[in-house]
Amino acid sequence: MSSLTEETSTSESSDAVAPIREAFNRHVEDLDTAPSWWKTAKAESFETFAKLPAPNRSMESWRFAKLKGLELSDIQFAALPSISDAASLVEKSNFLDNYAGRFVFGDDQTLQADRISPELAEKGVIWAPFREAITKHADIMKDYFMKQEADLGSEKFAALHQAFLENGALLYVPKGVEIEEAFIVYNWSINAGSAIFPHTLIITEDFAKVKVVEANLSASEDAAAFSCGVNHIFAGVGSTVDYTLLQNFNEKTLGFQINSNIAGRDSNVKTISVNVGCQRYRSETHGQIKGPGSKVEMLSLAVADNEQEIDQRTLQTHSAANAVSDLLFKNALIDDARTIFSGLIKVDPGAQQTDAYQTNRNLLLSNTAEANSLPGLEIDANDVKCSHGATTSQIEDDEIFYMLARGIPRAKAQELIVYGFFEEILERIECPTVAENARQIIQAKFKKRLAKQSQAKS
Template sequence: MTRNETATIEKEATPILSGRDGTRECPDWFQDQQREAWMQFESLPKPTRKDQAWRFANVGLLDLSPFKSGGMLTEKERATILEQSCGLEEVAGRMIFAGDELLERDVISDQLKKRGVIFQPLERAMVEHADLFRKYFMAQPATLGSAKFAALHQALVSSGTFLYVPRGVEIELPIEIFHWLNGENDSAFPHLLLVTDELAKVTVVEHFRSVNEHAPGFACGVNDLVAGPGAKVTYVCAQNWADNVIAMQMNTTTVDHDASAMSLNLNLGSRYSRFESLSRLTGEGGRSDLLAVAVAKQQQEFDARTLQEHVSPHTASDLLYKNALDDRARTIFGG
C-alpha cells in the first residue's frame, strides 16, 4: 500500500452561516446544486419543539452562529492528527480528514484498482466519475426531520469519500475513514458515498473524533450507502466527538434485490447528537439491519430517528438500539 499526502489548501476560517467560501474548484453543475441547497437552507424554518420530529429535543442547542469553517492547520496540528488516527491494524484503504480537508490517503492496492474499485476524495470523483456520482449523491431526501441540515450539508460540503465496488468484487479488509474537528468552534461536513454493484462486498468503518476533548464544534454529516443486487454492505460508525460538539448525521441506505446492508452505530461523544437513518428496501429479497449503542453521561443528549421503508414485497429488516444513561443524560428514539 502506498501513501499519498494532499497539498495544503490555504484558507481563512469563515462563519458557516455566511455560505460557501468558494476556495475549492468544483464542476459548474455541483456549484449550481450548492447554490440551490443554500437557498433551501435559508428558506426552511429552524426546528422548534412544536415540530413532531423535534418535540423532545433540546432545540436551544442548535444555534449555528458560533461555528466556522476550519482554517489552515499548522504542521504541528497536522502531525498530531495523523499520529492519533489509530484504528484498525489492517485495512484495504484509509482516508483522514480534518474539517473538510483531506490530510492523508492510503490508496487501495493495484489489484483492487485493476478490478475496477474506485476510492477517491469526493472532489476528484465528481470530475472523473461524474455520471455515477450525480446518480447517487444525496439522491434521497431527508425525511426524518433534518431537511434544513441536509440542505446546509449539501451547500457547504467540499470533500469526503467516494467508494465504488464493481460487480463481483469482494474487498476482504475494511475501508477506514477518520474525521477530525481541530479548533474551537470548527465545523466539519463529512460525506461518504458508497456504491456497490451486483454481488459486491465491502465493510467501511468511520471514526468521528476531536483533537481537543472539550472544544465546542459542529459536525453535519451525510452518508449515501447503496447495496446493489446481491451485494453485502457493512457499515460501522464510531462517534466520539468532544463533549461540547453539536453533531448531525443523516444516513440513507438503499438495498436492491437479494442484497443485505448492516449498520452499527456507536455513540459516545458530543453534547448533542442526532442520528437519522433511512433504509429503503427496493428489491425483493433485500435485508437491512440497523444496530446502535449509545452510552450517555453528564448532560449529553442522543437523538435517534429511523425509518425502514419496504418499497418492494418480500423484504426484511430488523432494528436493535440500546442505550445506557448516567448522570443527567437523555436519549430520544423515534422510528
C-alpha cells in the same frame, strides 16, 4: 446564525441567514477549480437551507428534543487555518492495522490518503476523495450524491451539509468484486468553532461485497465545534455492505448524522453506530428496503452522561415483498443524560411477507436520567410479520449486590453491567479490532467519569 428556539417560525430570518450567506459566498469563491454543476448544486442547497424553517415545537419530528440552545452563531463557516499537528492525528488514526483504503480528514482537509492496491484498481474499484471525484468521477457523483433525501426532520441541516461540504469519501465497488479488508475514514474535528461536514458515499454493484468503517473524533476535549455528517449506501442486487460508525466527538460538540441506505434485491446491508460523544447529537437513519429478498440490519448503541442528549430517529421503509429488516437500538444513561428514540416501520401495499423488527432498550444508571421512546408501525399490507417494542429499566439491585459482595466497587459494577448490555451489538461488528476500539472508547468514558468523581471528593 440565531438560536433555534422553542418558538414556531416559518423560515429563518434574513438577519439570521446573512452571516452564513456571507460565509457561503466566500466558500464558493474558493471553489475556483470545481465544476459548474457542483457549484450550482451547492447554491441551490444553500437557498433551500435559507428557506426551510428552523426546528420548532409544531414539528412532530422534533418531539421531545431540546430546541433551545441549538446555536450555530459561534461556528466558522469558512476556510480554516492549516493543521499543524497533522502527522500526530494520522498516527492516532490506527483503528485498523490492515485496510483496503484509508482517508484521514481534519476539519475537512485531507491529512492522509491511502489509496487502493493496483489489483483493486484494475477490477474497477474507485476509492477517491470528493475533491477528486467531482471531476474524475463526475457521472457517478451526479447519479448518487445526495440522491437519498433527508426525510426525518433534519432537511434543513442536510441542505446546509451540501452547501458547505468540502470533502468526503467515494467508494464504488463493481459487479462481483468481493473485498475482505475494510475501508476506513477518519473525520477529525480540530479547531474551536469549526464546522465539518463528513460524507461517505458507498455504491456496490451486483454481488459485490465490502466493509466500511467511519470514525468521527475530536483532536481535543475543549474545542467546541459543529459536525453535520451524511452517509449514503446504495446496495446492488445480491451485494453485501457492512458499515460501522464510531462517534466519539468531545462533549462540547453539536452533532448531526444523517444515514440512509437503499437495499436492492437479495442484498444484505448492516449498519452499526457506536455513539459516545457530543453534547447534543441527533442521528437519523432510514433503511429503504426496495428489493425482494433483501435484509437490512440497523444497530446502534449509545452511552450518555452528564447532560448529554442523544436524539435518534429511524425509518424502515418496506416497498418490496419477502424482505427483512431488524432494528436494535440500545442506550445507557447516567447522571442527567437523556435520549430520544422515535422509530417507524412502514410497509407499503405491495410489500407482502415482510418480516420487520424494531427494538429500543434503555438502561438507566441514575434516577435523573431520561429515556423517551416512540416506536411505531404503519402497515398497508395484510401478509406481514412486524413487531416493535421499547423497554426502559434500571439496574437490578441484586446484580449490584452480587458484585459488591465480591469486592467490586459500585461504579465498576455498573460499568461491567453496561458492557454486558452492549455486547449483543459489539459482537456483531465484523472487524475485531474495530469492535475492540469501540469497547475501549466506552471504557475510556467510564474512566473519565471516575476521575472526575475522585477529583470532586478530594
